Amino acid sequence: MNSVVGGGLFLLLLVLIPFAMGKFHVNLLTEVIIFALYGVSYNLLLGYGNLLSFGHAMFFGFGAYTTAVALNHISGLGFFPAVFLGTAGATLVGFLLGCLLLRQKGASYALLTLAFNALFYAMAIKFTFITRGDDGLGVTRPRIDLGLFTLNTSDVVVFYFVTLAVVGAAILLSWFFTKTAMGRTVVLMRENEDRMKFLGFSTRVTRLILFTVTGGLAGLAGSFYALFFSFVSVDAISIAMTTTVLLITFVGGSGSFTGPILGALVYIYLQNFLSDVTDRWQLFMGLIFILMVLFVPGGLSKLVEDALARWRALWEPKSNTAAR
Amino acid sequence: MKSTLIFFLHGLTYAGLLFLVSSGLTLVFGMMNVLNFAHATFYMLGAYISWTLLRTTNNFWLSLAVAPAFLFCIGALVERFLLRRVHVLGHVHELLLTFGLAYVLSELVKWIWGTHPLAVPITGFLAQSVDLFGITYPVYRLFVFSAAILVGVLMALVLYKTRVGIIIRGAVDDSDIVGALGINVPVLFMAIFGFGAALSGFAGVIAGPLLTTFPGMGDAILVDAFVVIVVGGLGSLGGAVIASFIIGELQSFGVLLIPKFSLALIYLLMAVVLVARPSGLFGRQST
Numbered sequence: 001m002n003s004v005v006g007g008g009l010f011l012l013l014l015v016l017i018p019f020a021m022g023k024f025h026v027n028l029l030t031e032v033i034i035f036a037l038y039g040v041s042y043n044l045l046l047g048y049g050n051l052l053s054f055g056h057a058m059f060f061g062f063g064a065y066t067t068a069v070a071l072n073h074i075s076g077l078g079f080f081p082a083v084f085l086g087t088a089g090a091t092l093v094g095f096l097l098g099c100l101l102l103r104q105k106g107a108s109y110a111l112l113t114l115a116f117n118a119l120f121y122a123m124a125i126k127f128t129f130i131t132r133g134d135d136g137l138g139v140t141r142p143r144i145d146l147g148l149f150t151l152n153t154s155d156v157v158v159f160y161f162v163t164l165a166v167v168g169a170a171i172l173l174s175w176f177f178t179k180t181a182m183g184r185t186v187v188l189m190r191e192n193e194d195r196m197k198f199l200g201f202s203t204r205v206t207r208l209i210l211f212t213v214t215g216g217l218a219g220l221a222g223s224f225y226a227l228f229f230s231f232v233s234v235d236a237i238s239i240a241m242t243t244t245v246l247l248i249t250f251v252g253g254s255g256s257f258t259g260p261i262l263g264a265l266v267y268i269y270l271q272n273f274l275s276d277v278t279d280r281w282q283l284f285m286g287l288i289f290i291l292m293v294l295f296v297p298g299g300l301s302k303l304v305e306d307a308l309a310r311w312r313a314l315w316e317p318k319s320n321t322a323a324r
Numbered sequence: 325m326k327s328t329l330i331f332f333l334h335g336l337t338y339a340g341l342l343f344l345v346s347s348g349l350t351l352v353f354g355m356m357n358v359l360n361f362a363h364a365t366f367y368m369l370g371a372y373i374s375w376t377l378l379r380t381t382n383n384f385w386l387s388l389a390v391a392p393a394f395l396f397c398i399g400a401l402v403e404r405f406l407l408r409r410v411h412v413l414g415h416v417h418e419l420l421l422t423f424g425l426a427y428v429l430s431e432l433v434k435w436i437w438g439t440h441p442l443a444v445p446i447t448g449f450l451a452q453s454v455d456l457f458g459i460t461y462p463v464y465r466l467f468v469f470s471a472a473i474l475v476g477v478l479m480a481l482v483l484y485k486t487r488v489g490i491i492i493r494g495a496v497d498d499s500d501i502v503g504a505l506g507i508n509v510p511v512l513f514m515a516i517f518g519f520g521a522a523l524s525g526f527a528g529v530i531a532g533p534l535l536t537t538f539p540g541m542g543d544a545i546l547v548d549a550f551v552v553i554v555v556g557g558l559g560s561l562g563g564a565v566i567a568s569f570i571i572g573e574l575q576s577f578g579v580l581l582i583p584k585f586s587l588a589l590i591y592l593l594m595a596v597v598l599v600a601r602p603s604g605l606f607g608r609q610s611t
Contacts (some may be wrong), residue, residue, distance in 0.1 A: 027357075054423065100595060103602050107359040108558060110419055114361070115594070122587050174539050239543065242336050243427055246420065280435055286428035293420050294406065297413050305530040 014164060018157045030160045032268045034224045037167045039260025040174050041217035047254035048178060049205050049210050055113030056218055056245050059304025060122040064226040065088040065220030069130060078143045079153060079227075080165040083166070086113075086223030087216050094215020098208045117242055125236045136233030151226075163224055170220055175257055177213070186210055218245075231278040242280075248310050253299020256272040262301055326459050331576050333456075337465040337534070340472030344527035345545055346552040347479065348520030354496045354559025356513055358407065358418050362426040364546035366395050366521040369429065370528025371537045372437050375444050384447065386450025391529045392522040399521025403514045425544075434539050441538035466529050475523070476565065483561070492516065496559065534541045549577070551590055555597045557607025566605065 018026050027163055045051045060298035067268065073076055077094035101112050124131045144151040144162065153159050177183045185206050188196045193203055226232045235241065244267070252263020270288075296303065349363045369389045377387035384445045402425065410417040446464050483489040495502045495512060498577050502511040528541075535541060553584075556563025571590060576584030599605065 016604065046416075050416070052419060054419075100598065104596060106415060107353065107357070107419065108554065111359055112553065112598075113545050115554070115591075116549045118543070118559070119591050126584070126587070243423070246423065280431065281427060283431040283435065286424055286431055290406075290421065290424040290428060293417055293424060294409055297410075297417060 011168075014168075015161075018160055023156045026156050026160050028268055028272060030156075030163050030228060032264050033163050033167050033171075034228055034266040035172050035244075035248060035268060036173075036220050036261040037171050038221040038245055039223075039252065040171050040257070041214045041261045041266050042245045043249050043254055043257070044186075045176060045214045046177070046249060047188065047256075047259070048183070048186045050208065051207070051211070052110050053113040054110055054239075054242055054246075055117035055120075056113075057239065057241035059090045059094055059215040059218035060222035060225065060245070061120060061124065061243055062093050063087060063222030064232045064236040065124065065131060065137070065222075066090070066219070067223040068226045068232040070141045071139050071142065072125055072137060072169070077142065079144045079162075083220065083223045083227075086226070087220040090219020090222065091212055091216030095208070096214040098211035098215070101111075101243065102204065102207050102211060104250045109212075114242075117239055121234065121239065124237045124289065131232075131234070134234060136231055139230045139232065141227050141230060150164070159228070163228070167221065167224055169184075170217060171261070172315035174217060178257060182206075182209065186298045205232060213232065217266075243289075244285075247285060249297055250292050253301030253303075255298050256305070258300050262304075263299065264301065273324055327455060327580075329459055330461070331580050332573065333461060333465065333469075335468050335576030336569075337572075339568045340469040340577055341531055341534075341545070342528050342552055342572055343472050343546055343564060343568035344475060344530075346522035346549040346556075346568060347476070347561060349549055350553045350556070350559055350561065350564050352387070352517055353553070355492065355499070356407075357415070358422070358517075359558075360517075360520070361419065361422040361546075362429060363520065363524050364542035364549065365429045365433075366399065366428045366524040367463055367528040367531070367538070367539075368433060368542035368543060369398070370525030371444075371532040371541060372433055372442075372528075373525070374529040375437070375537055376443050378444060382447070384451070388529050392511035392526040395525030396518040396522040396548050398518075399517035400514045403517035404523075407517070408510070408513075416561075430539060431544060439539055441536040444532040444537055446533045464533060468534060468536055471526075471530055475526070479561070516532055520567040548590070551594050553604070554594055555604055557604025560604070561604040563604055563606030599606070 004244055014029075017029060021029075038056075041059075042053070042056050045056070066089035067082045070085045071082050079194035097116060099110060101116065104112055125133050141153040141159065144153060151158050151162065153162060176188075185196065185201055188201070189203050189206050194207075196203055222236060225236060248263040248267045249260045250263070252261065253259030271281060271285065274284055278284070292299065304305055345364065345367055348358060350545070352363075353359050373391040373394060377390060378384065381387070406421055407418060410421050450460075450464045450467055453462050454466070455461075456466075481489075483492060491502060491512065491572035494505075495509060496505075499509050499513075501513075528542055531541070531545075539569070548571055552564060552567040554563075556567030556572065574589050574593060575586065578589045582589070601607075
């Protein structure tokens with residue numbers, strides 16, 4: 001019950017923010033929400049499924065490119081159909097690659113995901129007639145026609161609410177997914193794969209479904225990324241974009257569902273701050289990442305959890321004696 | 325016919341480079357079970373360090389000796405102070421650490437040497453060309469290939485004919501038992517990791533004049549080296565030799581025959597091997 005109240009208050013805060021803060025922060029928060037979904041989708045794979053992938057950007061980039069290309073070539077394409085195409089495309093890629101890559105395990109699987117990400121990146125550079133290579137593709141956000149009125153999505157605040165509604169819903173759905181029977185088999189697979197097999201579950205099917213779903217979610221995030229920047233370049237599908245999601249997940253913490261959301265908030269604001277101060281912000285990001293892996297393997301959310309637990313432990317003995 | 329020979333020799337040159345990079349990678353993996361994502365960054369570092377050395381001393385042979393020695397130290401330090409710390413946390417953290425390291429090192433390279441491609445001039449007899457079976461071929465490319473063969477033969481001799489080789493092969497099979505026999509396994513790991521980095525740096529030094537030295541050169545060869553060890557089988561030196569040859573020739577003739585899709589050929593080969601023989605041509609089936 002407590003978590004429902006907390007979640008409701010959090011949502012209320014998110015809805016109220018545009019009325020309290022300037023456009024600059026609303027814009028940054030939109031980016032945070034998009035990258036939060038990207039991080040959450042990655043964490044479903046890594047934190048819940050224990051599948052370490054170095055190629056998550058291929059789904060993100062594929063979603064971004066599909067949306068951008070569709071909007072450029074299909075005249076009169078609506079906002080949601082464009083987003084749907086991006087998501088569906090990435091889901092399909094997730095399924096096909098899952099069939100091929102999941103035959104491998106551990107280091108070999110990790111290596112293959114990176115190799116395939118490199119393939120997608122090379123294709124984005126080579127197929128200039130689709131992607132325009134390094135120049136990138138411009139995207140104009142279509143208006144959303146709701147019958148009674150139309151939403152002008154080029155407005156910062158309107159786009160924030162659209163993102164909050166759609167991407168936020170996807171994050172909530174991911175959370176529900178972890179609570180379903182299907183989501184629980186994923187955790188079971190991580191904890192004890194042999195036992196899962198003895199119980200009659202197919203680990204291959206579970207892995208493939210997880211891989212496909214996370215691919216689709218990353219594609220949705222990528223699709224909004226294209227709409228957010230009104231532009232897609234090869235950056236969206238590069239290894240650096242995979243590094244970004246690793247950073248978000250590990251700074252936030254892969255041990256909990258909310259970790260990557262916290263990670264996205266910290267990452268976007270930190271990146272914004274560092275790129276103001278120094279041209280070499282990527283170097284500092286990398287150093288932070290290595291320090292996190294070395295000294296705080298649980299991420300920030302683990303630190304917060306520990307602090308909360310210590311806080312509670314501080315109060316618990318007193319309340320116990322009072323009850324007696 | 326002549327152009328076929330030229331492309332065949334080009335393929336051999338690239339295969340030589342690939343072997344130098346992937347053999348270190350596969351040896352470290354076979355022994356420590358660590359897939360080093362920063363391996364190709366060591367290759368890039370080797371090329372950049374040799375560029376600086378060449379500018380100051382103008383002696384290619386010196387840089388060929390100093391740059392790998394320098395990388396040996398870097399590799400050993402990375403193993404001792406970074407990898408060993410996260411070893412207890414498990415496999416995922418080791419991979420993440422090397423991935424983060426690759427990122428930081430390549431950013432450092434961009435900072436120190438800039439992002440512009442640097443040309444490394446070849447001097448002396450290496451810059452000349454020779455007549456070979458009716459074609460004129462640059463000596464340097466032949467040198468790259470022979471250096472790879474030399475290193476390969478030396479590695480095979482050390483691995484299969486010396487006491488150190490027996491210990492290393494033993495540690496590949498079961499490092500715990502080797503440790504129980506009184507061998508200092510941590511120091512061995514440190515040395516092997518350093519040796520892998522040095523090999524990669526050596527490849528970088530000789531790649532410098534051949535391909536241009538630029539920040540993306542590591543990523544370019546890393547993927548090909550990955551394909552080599554997937555096709556050859558993780559941890560297999562013999563597999564690395566055969567796969568380097570196949571990938572090198574495929575790359576070379578791919579550019580000749582289907583220039584737009586030469587990359588696809590390599591991935592196609594990898595996909596076929598993955599489906600038909602998931603552990604690679606020479607890999608152990610159990611892993």
